[in-house]
Amino acid sequence: xxxxxxxxxxxxxxxxxxxxxxxxxxxxxxxxxxxxxxxxxxxxxxxxxxxxxxxxxxxxxxxxxxxxxxxxxxxxxxxxxxxxxxxxxxxxxxxxxxxxxxxxxxxxxxxxxxxxxxxxxxxxxxxxxxxxxxxxxxxxxxxxxxxxxxxxxxxxxxxxxxxxxxxxxxxxxxxxxxxxxxxxxxxxxxxxxxxxxxxxxxxxxxxxxxxxxxxxxxxxxxxxxxxxxxxxxxxxxxxxxxxxxxxxxxxxxxxxxxxxxxxxxxxxxxxxxxxxxxxxxxxxxxxxxxxxxxxxxxxxxxxxxxxxxxxxxxxxxxxxxxxxxxxxxxxxxxxxxxxxxxxxxxxxxxxxxxxxxxxxxxxxxxxxxxxxxxxxxxxxxxxxxxxxxxxxxxxxxxxxxxxxxxxxxxxxxxxxxxxxxxxxxxxxxxxxxxxxxxxxxxxxxxxxxxxxxxxxxxxxxxxxxxxxxxxxxxxxxxxxxxxxxxxxxxxxxxxxxxxxxxxxxxxxxxxxxxxxxxxxxxxxxxxxxxxxxxxxxxxxxxxxxxxxxxxxxxxxxxxxxxxxxxxxxxxxxxxxxxxxxxxxxxxxxxxxxxxxxxxxxxxxxxxxxxxxxxxxxxxxxxxxxx
Ligand SMILES: *[C@@H]1O[C@H](CO)[C@@H](O)[C@H](O)[C@H]1NC(C)=O
Ligand SMILES: *[C@@H]1O[C@H](CO)[C@@H](O)[C@H](O)[C@H]1NC(C)=O
Ligand SMILES: *[C@@H]1O[C@H](CO)[C@@H](O)[C@H](O)[C@H]1NC(C)=O
Numbered sequence: 001x002x003x004x005x006x007x008x009x010x011x012x013x014x015x016x017x018x019x020x021x022x023x024x025x026x027x028x029x030x031x032x033x034x035x036x037x038x039x040x041x042x043x044x045x046x047x048x049x050x051x052x053x054x055x056x057x058x059x060x061x062x063x064x065x066x067x068x069x070x071x072x073x074x075x076x077x078x079x080x081x082x083x084x085x086x087x088x089x090x091x092x093x094x095x096x097x098x099x100x101x102x103x104x105x106x107x108x109x110x111x112x113x114x115x116x117x118x119x120x121x122x123x124x125x126x127x128x129x130x131x132x133x134x135x136x137x138x139x140x141x142x143x144x145x146x147x148x149x150x151x152x153x154x155x156x157x158x159x160x161x162x163x164x165x166x167x168x169x170x171x172x173x174x175x176x177x178x179x180x181x182x183x184x185x186x187x188x189x190x191x192x193x194x195x196x197x198x199x200x201x202x203x204x205x206x207x208x209x210x211x212x213x214x215x216x217x218x219x220x221x222x223x224x225x226x227x228x229x230x231x232x233x234x235x236x237x238x239x240x241x242x243x244x245x246x247x248x249x250x251x252x253x254x255x256x257x258x259x260x261x262x263x264x265x266x267x268x269x270x271x272x273x274x275x276x277x278x279x280x281x282x283x284x285x286x287x288x289x290x291x292x293x294x295x296x297x298x299x300x301x302x303x304x305x306x307x308x309x310x311x312x313x314x315x316x317x318x319x320x321x322x323x324x325x326x327x328x329x330x331x332x333x334x335x336x337x338x339x340x341x342x343x344x345x346x347x348x349x350x351x352x353x354x355x356x357x358x359x360x361x362x363x364x365x366x367x368x369x370x371x372x373x374x375x376x377x378x379x380x381x382x383x384x385x386x387x388x389x390x391x392x393x394x395x396x397x398x399x400x401x402x403x404x405x406x407x408x409x410x411x412x413x414x415x416x417x418x419x420x421x422x423x424x425x426x427x428x429x430x431x432x433x434x435x436x437x438x439x440x441x442x443x444x445x446x447x448x449x450x451x452x453x454x455x456x457x458x459x460x461x462x463x464x465x466x467x468x469x470x471x472x473x474x475x476x477x478x479x480x481x482x483x484x485x486x487x488x489x490x491x492x493x494x495x496x497x498x499x500x501x502x503x504x505x506x507x508x509x510x511x512x513x514x515x516x517x518x519x520x521x522x523x524x525x526x527x528x529x530x531x532x533x534x535x536x537x538x539x540x541x542x543x544x545x546x547x548x549x550x551x552x553x554x555x556x557x558x559x560x561x562x563x564x565x566x567x568x569x570x571x572x573x574x575x576x577x578x579x580x581x582x583x584x585x586x587x588x589x590x591x592x593x594x595x596x597x598x599x600x601x602x603x604x605x606x607x608x609x610x611x612x613x614x615x616x617x618x619x620x621x622x623x624x625x626x
Contacts (some may be wrong), residue, residue: 047366060436061443065303066539066558073539077586086127090114094626096125102230104623106613107238111197112605119598127526129534130607131358134614136220136341138227142615143247149343149615150249152204155256159207159336160344163187164243168196174251180207181372186361194605199240199612204246204344208334209507211349212260213273215341217283223341236623241616260336265400265472267330268324269316271337275352276317285320290408294321294459298546304433304445305551310538313546314527315351325547326504326527327399327409333470333506348508348528357531358607359600362510370514371492378492379521383581388560389459390418390523391497393489396468397505401475408527410547411464411503415483417549418462423451432456433554434562434573452553456562456573464503465489495520498580499559501545504528516541516591521584522558525549535594541587 059563087093090113097105116124137145150619153162153173161184161321162173170191172184184205191198206212215223263271273282281297288294297320302312316322316329323329328350346355347362362368372380398409406412423430430452436442448455463486491514494500500515504526513532515522524538525545538544545552561575613619 012322023559025216025221033108036345045322059444060439061304061433062441064433064443064558065306065308066555066576066579069303069306069539070583073537074232077458077537077540077590080126080535081122083603084123086537089122091343091626093124094365094624098232100125101126101131102228103232104236104625106609107199107240107622107624108197108609108612111194112602112609114310114604115194115197115605119602121599121602122593123599123602126534127603127606129357129531130610131604134607134610135227136215136354137343137614139223139225140341142617142619143496145343145615146202146248147254149202149204150251150254151257152259152342152344153202154251155258157258157336158260159334160204160212161207163203163205165195165198165201167197167200170195170198173202177207178412181259182365182367183207183361186365187358189311190361190601190604191608192362192599197605199616200244200607201454201608201612202617203608204342205609206344206346206355208336208503209347210328210332210337211346211353211355211507212334212337212344213342213354214337214339214352216274216339217277217551219341220275230438231620233620233623236621236625237618238622238624240612240622241618247617253366259338259340259342261338262569264333264336265331265402267323268332268335268337269320270539271339272329272352273316273320274339275354276315276531280317282317282320287572288321288324290321290324293548293550294319296355297321298548298550302546302551305431305546305554307538307544307546307551310544311533313544314529314533316527317352322527322547325396325410325413327405327411327506328504328527330405330408331399331402332399333400348530349528350527356607356611357529359531359603360508360510362508363513364597366493368510368514370517372495372518376492378490378495380495383498383519383521383584384577386498386520387496388458388575389461390499390501390556390560391464391494392418392501392503393465393486394503394505395466395470395478396464397470398503399470399506401479402473404478406471406475406479410549411505412479412483413549414501414503414525414552415462415464417552418453418460419484420482421451421453423448432557434557444471456553456557456564457554458556458560460556460563461497470616494518499523502526504547513591516587516595519584519588521580522587523552523555531600536590541590542563543583 086261087096090110094105106223152158152160161176163184164173170188176184219569245289276282300311300318301307307313341354344355345358347360349355372378394411396411398411418551430448431445432448432452433443434446436444464483465486465488467485468476473481495518498520500522502509502512502515502522502524507528509529521544522542524542525547527547543555545555559576559580562573564572616622
């Protein structure tokens with residue numbers, strides 16, 4: 001029941017308008033590889049949508065979409081929990097594993113189960129993320145996976161480093177970049193309590209923030225098919241294959257090999273969208289006019305301007321316009337991808353990538369930490385006592401700006417939207433959902449004639465810290481001219497504010513976990529997904545925001561409340577303090593339950609047992625029977 005809007009016309013606002021210059025390098029490229037009929041269809045589609053959307057903007061809504069989204073989210077989240085923790089005993093755990101995943105659990109499952117139980121893991125059964133990440137690897141032989149694991153670390157150019165497990169202890173391989181040592185040390189720390197249960201194996205870790213492996217759709221389907229179906233054996237051995245150590249290759253066994261091409265600082269959208277079905281919007285449309293908001297791209301995961309399906313919103317397949325709306329797509333800083341399936345462990349990825357997710361050492365070793373406390377002047381006051389402001393501080397690190405590509409990056413767009421939005425006679429209409437001017441209790445999209453922030457008295461405190469990072473050519477100077485800057489703040493200052501914005505940087509979010517742990521309400525916009533995304537429910541644990549940011553003001557007005565200085569619009573949006581606090585609290589309590597350090601260990605332990613099995617020559621004959 002998505003409500004389409006006339007925000008087709010406001011697209012330009014959201015692809016930043018800077019002076020009179022709307023042009024951006026990547027959007028000006030003659031990228032049209034799609035046949036002309038595709039464009040003809042598109043134009044028709046756009047006209048049709050534009051027409052139907054404008055007719056919808058006058059529609060009266062009987063309730064606010066966020067009421068409904070939050071209600072559904074709570075049902076969804078309860079249902080998730082129920083299915084995620086069905087088993088009470090090891091025997092039930094084994095049964096549930098077989099039922100869900102159509103295999104016997106891997107060897108060592110009993111040790112894992114005890115480990116998880118003794119650490120009071122809430123999640124005992126739902127490890128779907130692991131199964132899905134590993135599924136394509138059943139299409140490779142164990143020997144192939146082991147060879148690739150050796151090859152990906154054979155050349156420093158690859159920016160992949162290894163960790164070696166032998167006889168129940170783990171060490172770093174020889175090829176790691178000293179700057180990233182903390183990361184592998186963090187992994188060692190993460191696995192130290194259960195390394196003794198792991199079979200001999202080599203693991204290859206991505207040192208970059210950006211994901212690495214995007215397999216073309218058909219090949220990926222083939223590989224995934226090999227990992228699907230019923231593989232339950234009536235009898236399996238609970239021992240790992242013999243002499244596993246010998247089956248892994250030594251550094252001298254392979255020539256330096258690289259599977260990667262350096263695609264840093266170039267538009268990378270089509271590298272990942274290769275994993276989308278050939279019939280998908282993203283595969284059919286190779287260019288998008290960046291100055292227009294693509295309503296049909298947002299529609300499948302939206303309810304009006306509100307994001308209604310977080311999972312789906314991460315998929316590039318229906319969103320060809322994302323190519324110009326995110327730093328990772330526009331101009332990633334360190335991006336070396338491969339189209340071959342490679343065994344690489346990454347801290348986050350964008351949908352379409354086949355990297356294997358693992359819990360970020362960044363969080364595990366507290367690189368950034370929720371550390372509120374009254375004695376150090378950084379309290380975390382109750383929600384109602386916090387400043388009624390949306391707060392963000394950060395760097396322009398989402399990508400490396402060249403030829404104006406910063407205008408599409410989501411961090412820069414957020415800062416621009418909050419501070420530098422200028423609306424004049426040439427500007428398109430800006431629609432915001434507010435109480436209906438004459439029908440009490442009802443809502444309607446309204447067109448604000450002036451700056452919406454002052455018109456609605458919204459409070460945003462959103463700034464780039466210090467100065468511009470990651471800009472080439474004249475893009476540093478251009479951004480200096482556009483943005484104001486704020487000094488560095490203490491991370492623990494965040495808790496003063498009721499609403500915290502988290503916008504993607506170059507990869508996994510280092511701060512989102514801390515935001516969840518606080519009493520503040522996190523607003524999250526982004527395409528990167530981490531190991532925990534399967535455990536979180538948008539609108540129950542956090543507030544999702546579309547990367548296009550076209551719903552930000554409507555969403556904020558709901559929670560923050562909107563005052564209306566006389567004469568602009570009628571109708572006042574009451575703040576939804578209780579609704580906001582409910583989400584903030586649910587997220588906080590949930591993080592305490594399922595995103596503890598113990599939960600990171602438990603996830604990693606299970607992942608590595610699965611990995612041990614996948615790389616075992618006897619993988620179809622071993623397992624835990626219960
Ligand atoms: C979100 O979209 C996915 C993919 O289309 C679908 O499977 C899922 O059920 C949707 N979730 C909700 C809450 O609508
Ligand atoms: C953008 O907003 C910031 C913060 O208010 C301000 O310092 C800066 O000068 C503005 N830029 C322009 C071009 O007006
Ligand atoms: C506007 O917001 C500020 C706080 O951000 C508040 O002090 C002031 O009362 C508000 N104005 C109106 C008219 O509500």
